[in-house]
Amino acid sequence: MATLAEPTPGSDTAVVGAQLTRENLKVGIAVMIGGLLEWYDFVAYGTASALVFREVFFPNVSATLGSVAAFGTFAVGYFFRPLGAIVMGHFGDRIGRKVVLVATMLAMGVSSTLIGVLPGYATLGVWAPILLVSLRAVQGIALGGELGGAILMAVEHAPARRRGLFSSFPQLGSTGGLVAANLVFLGVSLSMSTEDFGVFGWRVPFLISAILVIFGVYTRLRIGESPIFIAAQRRGLRAAMPIVTVFTKGWSPMIRIVVANFFPGSIGFVTIVFMLSYGTQTLHLSQATMLSFIVIANILEIPTSLCAGSLSDRFGRKRTILSGIAVGVIMSALFFPLVNSAIPLVVFLCILVVRLAIATMFGATGAWMAELFDTDIRFTGVSVSTGLAVLIGSQTPAIAALLVGMSSGATIGLSIFLCTASTMAFLAVLTMPETRHVDLTQQILK
Numbered sequence: 001m002a003t004l005a006e007p008t009p010g011s012d013t014a015v016v017g018a019q020l021t022r023e024n025l026k027v028g029i030a031v032m033i034g035g036l037l038e039w040y041d042f043v044a045y046g047t048a049s050a051l052v053f054r055e056v057f058f059p060n061v062s063a064t065l066g067s068v069a070a071f072g073t074f075a076v077g078y079f080f081r082p083l084g085a086i087v088m089g090h091f092g093d094r095i096g097r098k099v100v101l102v103a104t105m106l107a108m109g110v111s112s113t114l115i116g117v118l119p120g121y122a123t124l125g126v127w128a129p130i131l132l133v134s135l136r137a138v139q140g141i142a143l144g145g146e147l148g149g150a151i152l153m154a155v156e157h158a159p160a161r162r163r164g165l166f167s168s169f170p171q172l173g174s175t176g177g178l179v180a181a182n183l184v185f186l187g188v189s190l191s192m193s194t195e196d197f198g199v200f201g202w203r204v205p206f207l208i209s210a211i212l213v214i215f216g217v218y219t220r221l222r223i224g225e226s227p228i229f230i231a232a233q234r235r236g237l238r239a240a241m242p243i244v245t246v247f248t249k250g251w252s253p254m255i256r257i258v259v260a261n262f263f264p265g266s267i268g269f270v271t272i273v274f275m276l277s278y279g280t281q282t283l284h285l286s287q288a289t290m291l292s293f294i295v296i297a298n299i300l301e302i303p304t305s306l307c308a309g310s311l312s313d314r315f316g317r318k319r320t321i322l323s324g325i326a327v328g329v330i331m332s333a334l335f336f337p338l339v340n341s342a343i344p345l346v347v348f349l350c351i352l353v354v355r356l357a358i359a360t361m362f363g364a365t366g367a368w369m370a371e372l373f374d375t376d377i378r379f380t381g382v383s384v385s386t387g388l389a390v391l392i393g394s395q396t397p398a399i400a401a402l403l404v405g406m407s408s409g410a411t412i413g414l415s416i417f418l419c420t421a422s423t424m425a426f427l428a429v430l431t432m433p434e435t436r437h438v439d440l441t442q443q444i445l446k
């Protein structure tokens with residue numbers, strides 16, 4: 001295995017180059033903007049499921065069951081994400097990264113726009129939630145190929161010594177999507193009454209997708225194909241069935257990635273989805289207050305992810321990721337005992353610390369995941385691994401609502417669940433190899 005200090009002909013340093021170029025920056029910005037638009041759509045659904053979907057699509061059941069059902073439809077997207085990862089990963093590894101990323105953008109934007117015009121239960125009856133779930137499934141399939149493809153485009157274009165930094169750009173897009181979606185929801189909710197927001201205000205963020213998707217597709221059409229992928233194609237490195245190769249040769253890194261993501265997949269969803277309903281219904285904080293807390297925390301994630309990605313290029317992926325998860329383990333145990341004080345400042349600080357810990361992990365995770373797989377299965381490997389991880393983690397909002405509902409509002413069971421998930425993630429990363437010096441052009445899975 002070649003190291004960064006010993007570039008050889010055909011190595012990643014020789015293929016990509018050792019210096020930053022305008023193309024590197026253009027790709028980094030393109031995957032960041034594309035990720036922002038994709039996650040804007042996806043988070044808009046999560047926010048709406050926490051705030052209004054129970055009343056709009058599930059008005060004929062109890063409050064607890066309605067919340068579980070609303071969060072359940074949020075999780076549907078993640079059930080379809082592994083399918084999207086397999087399909088998008090197959091074509092991403094066989095025909096190229098770029099075309100798949102354009103397709104995911106189009107699918108995400110169209111489905112979100114249709115959600116924005118979908119009538120509720122009062123108009124369509126049982127067909128309303130059925131159509132909602134169907135559109136959510138399309139979102140999940142699209143996002144199944146989005147994150148993996150964006151990470152690869154950033155990493156495979158980046159100079160070898162800057163892979164960690166550039167791998168954080170798609171994560172910045174994810175964070176930007178969180179911020180944009182919540183800012184739009186916050187602005188809409190502040191500009192009208194609660195009744196009007198429940199009737200039509202929540203639709204505005206989804207309808208904005210129709211405009212945003214045009215810009216997103218434009219940015220992705222302007223970037224070039226991955227030079228690492230092109231080099232692999234010229235060498236004849238093409239897996240006939242990438243998903244089969246992933247499960248036969250890449251099962252070990254796949255398991256590591258899945259378990260490592262238990263941390264952001266558990267308490268991460270609690271902070272951006274479940275806390276919107278818990279904060280308003282149980283802690284009796286206003287909707288605007290909770291949205292503001294999440295937006296501010298998300299904004300501060302952006303420089304944190306950049307710093308973490310850069311630090312991982314210097315000190316290694318493993319140390320950087322472990323530092324973020326270590327804070328997460330502690331906060332998983334303390335989060336609800338602290339936020340149950342219902343003191344606004346305490347609630348905000350708890351959300352902030354968790355989000356910054358996740359940003360620290362995410363800043364280095366993209367490069368680590370890409371470096372664990374060979375080029376001919378990298379798209380499928382990264383996408384399926386993250387798809388399975390978030391499929392498991394996405395159940396957290398529904399599980400949280402169910403646990404709190406079954407225990408008459410007590411959160412001790414939920415705290416144990418979160419702490420266990422984060423501890424498992426820490427142990428998974430603790431036993432992982434350091435990948436900072438991996439040559440992306442070499443076959444590493446034997």
